[in-house]
Amino acid sequence: MxxxxxxxxxxxxxxxxxxxxxxxxxxxxxxxxxxxxxxxxxxxxxxxxSKENLYREVLESIIEPLLAASAPFNQPGRPGEVLKAYIRSKIRISRELPFASKVFASEIMHGAPHLSAEQADELNVQAKHNIACIQGWIDRGLMAEVDPHHLMFSIWAATQTYADFDWQISTVTGKACLSDEDYEAAAQTIIRLVIRGCEVEENAPAASEQVHRA
Structure with missing residues (x-):
């Protein structure tokens, strides 16, 4: 209880x-x-x-899910499965934590003045690990030779827009709130663009080793 x-x-x-x-x-x-x-x-x-402590708690409430969303990158898996799971996790965060997501976006846009050095380092290490995994798939011929950094930035932008720019999405769709079907359509659309655009070998065998985190 x-x-x-x-x-x-x-x-x-x-x-x-x-x-x-x-x-x-x-x-x-x-x-x-x-x-x-x-x-x-x-x-x-x-x-x-204090208000400062409360603000930091709000940041922490979104940082933990953001790091957890990268879990598929931290274990052996097929590129297609990993990317699909990551995209779905990111969409779920935008849906379930829209306000915290906006706070985090604003914090980053202002140079992350309230983000602790430990939090910034943890996010950066995880992002670099994810990018290294993508580069490893590219090196093994499991996907097209795209820039892994910009692929990751594109996924962030595509998924986080459903929280950070919800007013624009509501205005364009004419819906005050998106439905389960809308979020599923969003996830499927982004997945299709990434998987097909990057020519990901969806049937490739699972990698026996992932790039170790720094």
Whole structure:
């Protein structure tokens, strides 16, 4: 059973994600976060001590799923299967954590001033590992000779746009909220573009070894 403490922290964290996504760090007020959470303002300081700590907790709430999305790259697997799983995980993050995703995008666009050195290093190491895996597949002739860095950037852009630019997507589609079918269509479209565009050998045997992480 969830304790009152855990429940209140979750309410505050969810509300903070929305407020920070809407107003940015500087313009956000703890009173607005407390009001959206339906809790007294002192509760924000009781659980998180400061607005800065709360903001960092919001960042942490998206960094963990982003790193977890790369799990397919961290074990032997066929290129097609790995890329498909990664794309689906990234789409799922945009759907389930849209506000935290916006906060993370804004943080990166402003030079990541609140991201800790450890967090930045962990994200960078994982990204380089993923890119090295893709380069390994290219070297073995399992996919076309694309630039692995720009392929990864393209996947990030294609998947994260469903959270970071949801207003534009809603305006163009005429839907306030996308349905299960919409997200499935998004995942299938991106997968098709990547797999076919990169000429990925989907039936290639699973790699016996992956590039070891640094």
């Amino acid at each position: 969830t304790s009152i403490r855990e429940r209140n922290k979750e309410l505050i964290l969810r509300a903070a994600s929305e407020v920070f996504a809407d107003k940015g760090f500087a313009a956000s007020k703890t009173s607005d976060i407390a009001a959206k959470a339906g809790l007294p303002k002192p509760n924000v300081y009781y659980y998180f001590k």
